[in-house]
Each structure stands twice: as structure tokens, then as C-alpha cells.
Amino acid sequence: MQTMTDQERQERHGLILSLWIGFASIxxxxxxxxxxKDNWIFSSAGFGxxxxxxxxxxxxxxxxxxxxxxxxxxxxLFVFALGILAFLISxxxxxxxxxxxxxxxxxxxxxxxxxxxxxxxxxxxxxxxFDQFNIIKSFNATKADGSASIKDDKSNDIGSQE
Amino acid sequence: xxxxxxxxxxxxxALMIYLAISAAxxxxxxxxxxxxxxxxxxxxxxxxxxxxxxxxxxxxDSMTMFAxxxxxxxxxxxxxxxxxxxxxxxxxxxxxxARIMSARTxxxxxxxxxxxxxxxxxxxxxxxxxxxxxxxxTLAKLGAVFSVxxxxxxxxxxxxxxxxxxxxxxxxxxxxxxxxxxxxxxxLMMLLLxxxxxxxxxxxxxxxxxxxxxxxxxDSIRSLTGVSIDTLPGVVQFTRGIGKSLVMDGVWTxxxxxxxxxxxxxxxxxxxxxxxxxxxxxxxxxxxxxxWLTGGVTIACLLILLPIVSGGMMSANLIASGQLTDLGMFxxxxxxxxxxxxxxxxxxxxxxxxxxxxxxxxxxxxxxxxFVDEIIQRYVLPDLTERGRRLGARVTLAVVLFLVxxxxxxxxxxxxxxxxxxxxxSAQFVPAIIGLCWIPWIARPGVLAGLVLGIIMVIxxxxxxxxxxxxxxxxxxxxxWPWTIHSAGWGLFFNVLTCLIISxxxxxxxxxxxRHRLHDVFRSEYPADAGGRRVVTAIWSLTFIWMFFxxxxxxxxxxDFFVYPIFTGERSLIDIPSIWAWQMLGxxxxxxxxxxxxxxxxxxxxxxxxxxxxxxxxxxDGSGNPMQNQDAPSWxxxxxxxxxxRK
Numbered sequence: 001m002q003t004m005t006d007q008e009r010q011e012r013h014g015l016i017l018s019l020w021i022g023f024a025s026i027x028x029x030x031x032x033x034x035x036x037k038d039n040w041i042f043s044s045a046g047f048g049x050x051x052x053x054x055x056x057x058x059x060x061x062x063x064x065x066x067x068x069x070x071x072x073x074x075x076x077l078f079v080f081a082l083g084i085l086a087f088l089i090s091x092x093x094x095x096x097x098x099x100x101x102x103x104x105x106x107x108x109x110x111x112x113x114x115x116x117x118x119x120x121x122x123x124x125x126x127x128x129x130f131d132q133f134n135i136i137k138s139f140n141a142t143k144a145d146g147s148a149s150i151k152d153d154k155s156n157d158i159g160s161q162e
Numbered sequence: 163x164x165x166x167x168x169x170x171x172x173x174x175x176a177l178m179i180y181l182a183i184s185a186a187x188x189x190x191x192x193x194x195x196x197x198x199x200x201x202x203x204x205x206x207x208x209x210x211x212x213x214x215x216x217x218x219x220x221x222x223d224s225m226t227m228f229a230x231x232x233x234x235x236x237x238x239x240x241x242x243x244x245x246x247x248x249x250x251x252x253x254x255x256x257x258x259x260a261r262i263m264s265a266r267t268x269x270x271x272x273x274x275x276x277x278x279x280x281x282x283x284x285x286x287x288x289x290x291x292x293x294x295x296x297x298x299x300t301l302a303k304l305g306a307v308f309s310v311x312x313x314x315x316x317x318x319x320x321x322x323x324x325x326x327x328x329x330x331x332x333x334x335x336x337x338x339x340x341x342x343x344x345x346x347x348x349x350l351m352m353l354l355l356x357x358x359x360x361x362x363x364x365x366x367x368x369x370x371x372x373x374x375x376x377x378x379x380x381d382s383i384r385s386l387t388g389v390s391i392d393t394l395p396g397v398v399q400f401t402r403g404i405g406k407s408l409v410m411d412g413v414w415t416x417x418x419x420x421x422x423x424x425x426x427x428x429x430x431x432x433x434x435x436x437x438x439x440x441x442x443x444x445x446x447x448x449x450x451x452x453x454w455l456t457g458g459v460t461i462a463c464l465l466i467l468l469p470i471v472s473g474g475m476m477s478a479n480l481i482a483s484g485q486l487t488d489l490g491m492f493x494x495x496x497x498x499x500x501x502x503x504x505x506x507x508x509x510x511x512x513x514x515x516x517x518x519x520x521x522x523x524x525x526x527x528x529x530x531x532x533f534v535d536e537i538i539q540r541y542v543l544p545d546l547t548e549r550g551r552r553l554g555a556r557v558t559l560a561v562v563l564f565l566v567x568x569x570x571x572x573x574x575x576x577x578x579x580x581x582x583x584x585x586x587x588s589a590q591f592v593p594a595i596i597g598l599c600w601i602p603w604i605a606r607p608g609v610l611a612g613l614v615l616g617i618i619m620v621i622x623x624x625x626x627x628x629x630x631x632x633x634x635x636x637x638x639x640x641x642x643w644p645w646t647i648h649s650a651g652w653g654l655f656f657n658v659l660t661c662l663i664i665s666x667x668x669x670x671x672x673x674x675x676x677r678h679r680l681h682d683v684f685r686s687e688y689p690a691d692a693g694g695r696r697v698v699t700a701i702w703s704l705t706f707i708w709m710f711f712x713x714x715x716x717x718x719x720x721x722d723f724f725v726y727p728i729f730t731g732e733r734s735l736i737d738i739p740s741i742w743a744w745q746m747l748g749x750x751x752x753x754x755x756x757x758x759x760x761x762x763x764x765x766x767x768x769x770x771x772x773x774x775x776x777x778x779x780x781x782x783d784g785s786g787n788p789m790q791n792q793d794a795p796s797w798x799x800x801x802x803x804x805x806x807x808r809k
Contacts, residue, residue, distance in 0.1 A: 010188030011203040014181055018209070018347035021177055022354040025170070029358060029505050036503065041365065049354075 004066065012064045016057060016072070023053030040100035047108035051115060058119065067123070080116075084109055163500050164312045166508035171308075171515065174351070175328050178344045182336030185343055192548035195337035196531050196555055197266070197441045202339065204447030206346045207438060212455035213349020213517075214438075214524050215242065216464065218429045218585075221352070221517040222303060224468055225495075226488040229475035232380075232391025233741050234414035239465040240745050241423025241713045243752040246457040247705070248592060249430040250760045253439045253448050254768065255599035258688055259680065260440040261773045266535045268436035268591070274778050275598050275680060276606040277673050279798060284613060286536055288587050289433045293529030293562060295580035297522045298569035301325065302577070304518040305570065306489055311496060311511045319571050325519065326567035333527050334556050341527040342438065348520045353463065355513035359499075360467035362506050363474070367498060373473030376480070377739045384411070387484035391476075392739040393721040394419070403623070403641030413646055416717040421643075421651025423713055428588030428650065431595060434528030449766035457753045465749055469742075471510075474498045526566060530559040541802060582624040582642075586650035590616035593654075593661045602681040606673060608665030616657030623649040676778055683774050692763035701763060705755050712748030720744025 004012070027049040034043030061067055068076075087105055097105065120129035193199045219242060227235045256271065265271040269285030272278070305322035316324075333341045364370050376383060380392045388411070395411035404413065414422075429435060439448070478494030479486045486494065492514070499507035534555045539546050546554060569577055593612055597604025621627035628638055643649060692698045710716045724740040736743060760766040 006188045007201070010184055011205075013184060014343045014347075015203075015205050017177070017181060017184075018343070018350050021174075021347060022350045025351075026354045026358050026509075029509055032505055033362070033503060037366075045361070 004064070008064070012060065012066065015060055019056045019060070020053055023049050023056070027053070034101060034104070038098050038101055040098070040104040043101055043104040044108065047104070047111065050112060054112075054115060054119075080109075080112060163496075163504045163507045163511070164315060166504045167308075167311060167511055170508050170512050174512070174516070175332075178332050178347065179328075179335070181343055181347060182332045182340035185336045185340035189339060192552040194339055195552040196534060197437070198337070198339040198342070200441045201443045202342060202438075202441050203443060204450075206342045207442050208447045208451040208455055209346035209349040210342050210524070211435070211438065211451045212460045213345055213352060213520055214435065215245065215429055215456050216349070216352060216460045217517045217521040217524075219426065219464060220521075221356070221468070222307070222488075222492065222514045224464060225472040225475055226491055228469055228472040229479050229491050230387070230484070231389055231412050231414055232376075232383075232476065233469070233739055233745070234390065234394050234412050234419075236465060236469055236742070237394060237414060237416075237419045237713065237717065237745055238422050238426075239461055239468075240748045240752065241419050242426055242461050242464070243457055243749070243756060244420075244423035244709075244713070245426045245430045246452050246752075246756050247759065248427045248596075249452045249456070250449070250756060250766045252431075252595050252599050253436075253452070254445055254766050255684060255688075256436055256595065257439055257442060257445060257448070258684070258770070258773075259598060262680065262683060262776050263778060264775065267440070267532050268433045268595075269532075269536055271440075272591070272594050272598060275677065276594070276609055277676065277778075278606050278610060279802075280610055281594065281613070282536070283798060284617075285433050285591065286532075288584075288591070289529055289532055291580065291584040291587060292432055292434055292525045294566060294569060295577040296584050297525045297529075297566045298577040299574055299581050300518050300521045300525075301566055302570040302574035304515060304522070307492065307511065307514055307518070310489060310493060322567050322570045325522075326563045329519070329523050329526065330560060330563050333523065333530075333559055337552070337555070338441065338527065338531060341523060345520055345524055348516050348523075352513060352516055352520070353459065355509050355516070356463050356467055356471075359506070359510045359513055360470045362499075362502065363471050367474075367502055370470050370473065372477050373469060374737070376473065376476060383480060386480060388412075393741055394718050397715040397718055399646045401644070401646065402639060403644035405625075405628075406639075406641030406644075409646060413643070415646040416713070416715050417651070418643065418646040418648060419717065420709070420713045421648035424589055424654050425585040425648050425650035426589075427592055428585035431591050432585075432588040433532055434524060437528050437532055438524075445766070445768055445770060449760040452766055453753065453757045453760045457756045461749055461753075465745060471495070522566070526559065526562050530562050531555055533558050533562075579625050579629060583620050583626050583649065586620040586624065586648070586653055587617060589650045590620065590653050590657050593658055597661075597665075598680075599684075602674075602677045603665055603669035604661060605665045605669045605671055605677070607668045607671070608661040608663070611664050612657040612659075612661030615660050616653035619656050620649045620653035623647075623652045679776055679778075683776065687772075687774050688768060688770065690763055690765045698763070701755070701759055705759070708748070708751055708755055712752055717744065717748070720748075 027046040030042045030046035030049065033039065034041075034046060057068070057072075087109065117129070123129075189199070191199065194201075219239075224235075224239075227238075256268070259265065259271050259275070263271060263274050265274055267285075269282040269289075272285065273282035301322055302318070304325060305318035308321045308325075309316055309318040332344060336344065377392045380390065384390050390411040393411075394414065394416050395409075396415050398415050398417045399409055401407045401409050442448070472495075474495040475491040478498075479491050482490070496507055496511060499510045534551055538554050538558070539551060543550070543554070590613055593604065594609045597609060618627075622631065622638070623640070623644060624642060628641065631638055644652075692701060711719070720741045720743070722740055724736050724743045726740075
């Protein structure tokens with residue numbers, strides 16, 4: 001893990017922002033098309049773009065020698081959770097999807113989840129990937145050693161906890 | 163669509179302002195404002211460079227030209243590789259020369275190397291063409307498109323001034339660093355929008371199907387518009403030029419295509435683009451940008467995707483018997499998208515707006531900053547501090563943008579006439595740059611004579627010179643692009659010829675030691691190693707063979723080659739016109755050659771650890787009177803003395 005200057009941090013941030021502005025906005029348009037035209041090709045292209053954005057983000061991280069920043073991870077998980085919630089609510093309130101579109105949306109969400117898990121496992125290993133979400137362990141650690149888990153929580157780089 | 167377009171456009175502008183603010187906050191130092199302290203990241207150059215190339219060739223213009231000329235114009239996209247080859251040859255050495263000679267701009271490097279103030283001034287004149295006529299036209303187009311697409315909710319004038327104000331805000335906040343990052347971001351967005359729009363066009367309203375139908379019935383199209391849309395109209399047509407005699411089947415003969423490729427070299431040889439390269443932190447990204455992003459992705463988008471989108475324009479134009487204006491064709495296609503989906507229509511318009519905005523932003527940003535470096539600090543206020551330079555750059559930017567917006571509003575038609583020479587004039591610097599980078603015996607007298615002759619040829623084979631001359635004196639016997647050869651071709655032919663002949667006689671002039679010192683450093687410390695003389699011969703032989711068949715006279719073989727292959731004598735069943743397949747093949751082989759030159763011969767890559775500094779005797783900086791140590795023409799000396807004497 002390299003230490004970055006303000007300028008390097010901004011350069012990375014600028015690139016990430018530029019990538020996600022493009023990928024996310026086009027993906028949103030594709031999802032809109034997929035749903036309004038009931039066309040699974042557009043929906044799957046939208047998921048494809050999200051995954052492409054995620055992969056591009058990982059490449060940038062690798063080049064810059066960093067991992068995902070905490071804020072980026074939170075924003076990403078929030079958007080993902082929002083997507084799942086919107087999909088579930090739409091199913092509950094009776095929005096009708098064609099079978100192809102339903103399959104595309106559900107498998108797309110699962111695919112994103114699998115990709116995230118795959119990334120975490122390959123970067124951090126199975127145990128550390130699990131530890132990222134293991135709140136109970138951090139409670140125990142706080143009792144045993146007051147500073148360890150707090151330090152972990154405040155880390156500015158999820159990928160650096162190796 | 164109006165609300166969707168407004169929403170996307172405003173959101174996008176807000177994000178660009180945010181990017182500018184974040185760039186400004188990360189570097190509080192005033193030195194970063196003008197040129198990013200020569201510490202720009204590789205990705206910004208990579209994406210911005212490719213975006214500037216695509217924007218300068220023109221998404222909007224390319225679509226309308228395709229709608230009028232079909233695949234014969236599409237061949238121009240292959241010739242963008244000419245610009246790629248020149249960029250590969252010159253950017254690394256320009257970057258090195260700037261550091262070795264402690265020079266800041268292209269004009270500065272050439273002036274110090276050749277010991278000529280005239281070259282510096284000529285580079286500034288070319289820069290003015292990019293800053294004013296090109297930007298004014300582009301801004302006027304942007305205003306017209308936005309105004310029409312929002313159903314006149316905003317007049318063209320309002321849009322022009324609003325965009326100019328936004329651009330001022332973004333650049334004044336972010337400076338060079340912020341501006342180039344915005345340009346890079348725009349380039350990425352353009353790529354993705356083009357993918358979306360062409361994908362929708364292909365999948366949903368059968369844009370390719372329409373196009374194919376038109377290719378299949380191209381004879382009826384020719385009878386309507388007089389243009390052959392799926393073949394090149396010969397190698398050359400010995401006509402007197404556009405406006406003076408009729409060109410049969412369209413103007414894009416293979417020599418027109420090749421010479422237009424020479425004009426496109428002007429995009430990478432312009433002072434602004436060179437400034438972008440010079441201010442990079444290192445060489446990382448040079449080769450990638452030139453080979454894969456410009457040569458690969460940009461050309462692929464323009465060559466393959468854009469025709470699929472433009473098919474709708476072509477059919478609309480045909481329905482109107484070829485009578486539609488550019489804006490009319492654009493509206494027809496936008497309405498087609500609108501009937502499909504408002505968001506996609508907004509994305510289509512946004513693609514065009516961003517490409518136009520990118521060109522305006524880069525031109526005014528580079529123009530204002532180079533003006534501060536080259537004129538204000540050098541001649542008017544030499545003792546300017548860093549903060550003073552920043553203020554000067556902001557004031558210059560405000561003045562430039564004000565003038566550009568004013569011009570875009572009150573007289574864009576004059577800008578069209580002036581802009582006809584912009585790229586061609588810029589391309590006239592190629593012999594000087596190649597001399598600086600590779601050929602030490604190219605000497606100042608040759609370069610200057612070639613430049614002047616080249617510029618005269620360019621001006622007199624474009625409307626600028628022809629109209630002026632004919633208004634003041636008598637009618638010229640030729641029109642625009644005589645023999646269907648672009649003005650850049652005429653200019654460069656005479657330029658190179660003159661430059662080589664005169665340099666051959668004058669290369670041992672008193673300044674030859676200076677030139678050789680730089681080349682000695684290049685050779686000893688930063689060599690380009692292709693792997694031996696035979697490899698170099700092979701590279702250039704193959705490159706010239708490729709040029710002959712891909713964009714030169716041999717390209718006409720592609721008119722029928724894949725439909726009636728010579729070895730079978732029967733019609734083949736490929737689903738696209740033969741010339742399009744030929745163009746794609748030429749592009750693929752060209753990219754491979756470009757890759758070989760850039761990476762294999764190490765002309766665009768290298769690990770630079772240390773810069774060997776040189777001081778040149780004929781530099782205009784320093785304590786001496788800048789007017790006394792070189793033989794500048796007396797009128798230039800008198801003109802500059804007016805400024806110098808004031809301090």
C-alpha cells in the first residue's frame with residue numbers, strides 16, 4: 001500500500017469519477033430501456049456496464065496501488081442495496097416483468113454480488129474477506145484489546161487490511 | 163426530450179465543475195494553474211488526447227458528411243492514422259526537447275532550436291486560428307443544436323453565452339489540470355454515448371439495415387444526389403477545384419482522402435496539442451494513447467459505429483432529394499431517436515454537445531495559457547510572479563471566451579472561411595518538427611522558406627485566399643482543392659520540397675552546431691532502437707506500402723475487391739460494401755504498423771530517468787536584448803519593440 005499525496009489522491013479520484021459518470025449514466029439509460037421496452041438485451045447491457053465500471057475501478061486501484069476507499073465502498077453497497085430493494089418492492093407491488101427480463105434482472109444482481117465476493121476473496125483471502133463483515137469479532141477484539149478493531153474500522157482502505 | 167436533455171446536460175456540467183474544484187483544491191500552488199506544473203497524469207493525456215482527436219475530426223461534421231458522401235467520406239477515418247504516425251514520431255522527442263531546452267511551448271522549442279523568432283510568431287498565428295475561428299464555429303454549432311433540440315426554449319445566443327460562461331467557470335477554477343481532466347472525462351463519456359447510440363441504432367430501429375438497403379440501391383442514390391456512396395470516385399480528378407468545375411461522383415478521391423489525412427496531422431501538430439504532451443509528468447501513456455486509443459478505439463468508433471448512426475441522416479436527406487441542411491439532417495435523426503425513446507434521444511444530442519464543447523474548451527484553454535507563456539510573460543511583463551501568471555491566464559481566458567462567444571453570435575460565416583485553413587496551416591509545421599526530432603540537417607532557411615510557401619499554398623487553395631484575391635484583384639483559374647487534392651496536400655508538397663532543397667544547401671550554416679548538440683543528446687541518451695537498419699527499412703517500407711493501398715491511390719482497388727474478388731471472377735457474399743471492408747482491413751493493418759513503430763522501434767516509449775539540460779546560444783530568454791541576437795525580419799523587430807520598450 002503506497003502513501004498518496006493530495007495530488008495523487010485527486011488524480012485517482014478524478015479518474016474514478018470520470019469512469020463512473022460514464023458507466024453509471026449509460027447503465028441507467030440501458031436499464032430504463034430494458035424496462036420500458038421490455039427488452040432483456042438492454043438490461044443485460046446495463047449490468048455489463050456496471051461490471052465493466054467495477055473492473056475498471058479495480059484496474060485503477062491496481063495501477064495506483066490502492067484498494068477501494070471507505071466512502072466508495074459505502075456508496076457502492078448503498079447503490080447495490082437500493083437496486084435490490086427497488087427490484088424486490090417492484091415484485092411485491094406487482095410490476096409485471098417478462099420472464100426474460102425477470103431472469104436478467106435477478107441474475108444480474110446476483111452476478112454483481114458474486115463479483116464483489118470474488119474480488120474480496122481474491123484480494124484478501126477467504127478469512128480476511130469474511131472478517132471485513134465479522135462485527136462480532138470486532139466486539140470481542142474491543143473487549144480484549146481496546147484499540148485493534150477501532151483501528152480496523154477507521155481504515156481508509158478496505159483492501160489494505162491484509 | 164427537452165427535460166431529459168436539460169437534466170443530463172446540467173448534471174454533467176455540475177459534475178465537471180466539481181472535477182475542476184477538486185483539481186484546484188489538490189494543488190494550491192499557482193504554478194499548477196498554467197500548465198499543471200508539468201506534472202499531468204498519464205490517463206488525462208490518454209483520454210483527452212483521443213477525445214480531442216475525435217472532437218476535432220468532428221462527430222457532428224462526420225455524421226453530416228457521411229450522410230452526403232457515404233463511404234467515400236468514411237475513408238477519411240482511416241487516414242487519421244497519418245496523424246497517429248506523426249504523433250508517434252514527434253511527441254516523445256518534443257517532450258524531451260522541452261525539458262532539455264527548458265522550453266515551454268511548441269513555438270518556444272522550435273524558436274530556440276532553429277534560432278528563429280518568425281517560427282515562434284507563426285506558431286502563435288496558427289494558434290489564433292484554433293482559438294478563434296475554430297472555437298467560434300464550434301460554439302455556434304453547439305448553440306444551434308441545443309437551441310433546436312430544446313424546441314427553441316433557449317435561443318442560440320443564450321446557449322452560446324451560457325456555455326461560454328460555464329467554460330470560463332470550469333477552466334478558471336481548475337486551470338490546466340482541471341481543464342484537461344474535464345476533457346478526459348468528456349472523451350470517456352463520448353465513447354460510451356457513441357456505443358449506446360450506435361447499439362440502439364443497430365438493435366432497435368435497424369440503422370444498419372437502412373444503411374445496407376441504401377448501399378444495395380446506391381445507383382438510385384447517385385441519380386438523386388450525384389454522389390457515389392459506396393465507392394471512391396477514382397484516384398484523382400483533374401478538375402479546377404470546388405466552386406470552379408464539377409466534380410463527378412463526389413470529391414473524396416483517394417488523393418483527397420490521403421491529403422485530408424495530411425490536414426488531420428494538423429490536429430496533433432497544433433501548438434495546443436503539443437502543449438498537452440509537453441506538460442505530461444512522464445512518457446507513460448504516450449504510446450498507449452497514440453496506438454490504442456487514437457489509432458484503435460477512436461478510429462474504430464468513427465469508421466464502424468458512426469456510419470451505423472448516420473444512416474438515419476442519409477435516408478432523411480435522400481427523402482428530401484439531398485436538399486437538407488446539416489442541422490436539418492441532424493434534427494431528422496434526433497426525431498428518429500425521439501420516437502424510440504426520449505432518454506436515448508437526449509443521449510444522442512448530448513454526445514454531439516460534449517464533442518463540440520470539448521473542442522471549444524481545449525482550444526481556448528490551451529490558447530489562453532500559451533498566450534500568457536509566449537506573449538505576456540515573454541514580452542509584455544517578464545517579471546510576472548506565479549500568482550500574476552495565474553491572474554493573467556484568467557484574464558486572458560475571459561477575454562478569449564468573450565471574443566469567441568461574440569464571434570459565434572454575430573458572424574460565424576466569416577469564421578467558416580477562416581477556419582477552412584486551420585488544420586492545414588498547423589500541418590505545415592510538420593517538417594520543422596520532424597527536423598527537430600529526427601533530421602539534424604534540416605536547417606532554419608529551409609524550414610522558414612518551406613513554411614511560408616506552404617502557408618501561401620494552403621491559403622490559396624482554400625476559400626480564405628481565393629475569396630480575398632478574387633475580391634481584390636481578378637478571378638483565379640482554380641477553386642478549392644484543385645485536382646481533388648486538399649489544401650494541406652498542396653501546402654505540404656511545396657513545403658517539404660522547398661525545405662529539403664534549401665536545407666540541402668544551407669545545412670552547414672552557423673547554427674548547425676546547435677542543432678547537432680540536441681540530436682547528439684537524443685542519440686546518446688534517449689535512443690530509439692528499432693533493432694537495426696534492416697528493421698527500420700522494413701518498418702518504413704511497409705508503412706509506405708500500407709499508405710499506398712490503404713489511403714493512397716491503391717485504395718480504389720477496394721471499391722470492388724471484396725465483392726468481385728480477382729481470383730474467382732464471381733460475386734462474393736459479404737454483407738457489407740467492398741470499400742467498407744477495405745477500410746476496416748486498412749485500419750487494422752495500420753494499427754499494427756503503428757504499434758510496431760511506437761513500441762517496437764521505441765519511438766514513443768522509454769524510461770527517462772534523467773534529463774540532460776542544454777543551453778542554446780540563440781535563446782531569446784535571459785539578459786540580452788532579445789531583438790539583437792537573431793536575424794528576425796525588421797518589421798517583426800519594430801512590432802515587438804513597441805512592447806519591449808514599454809517595460
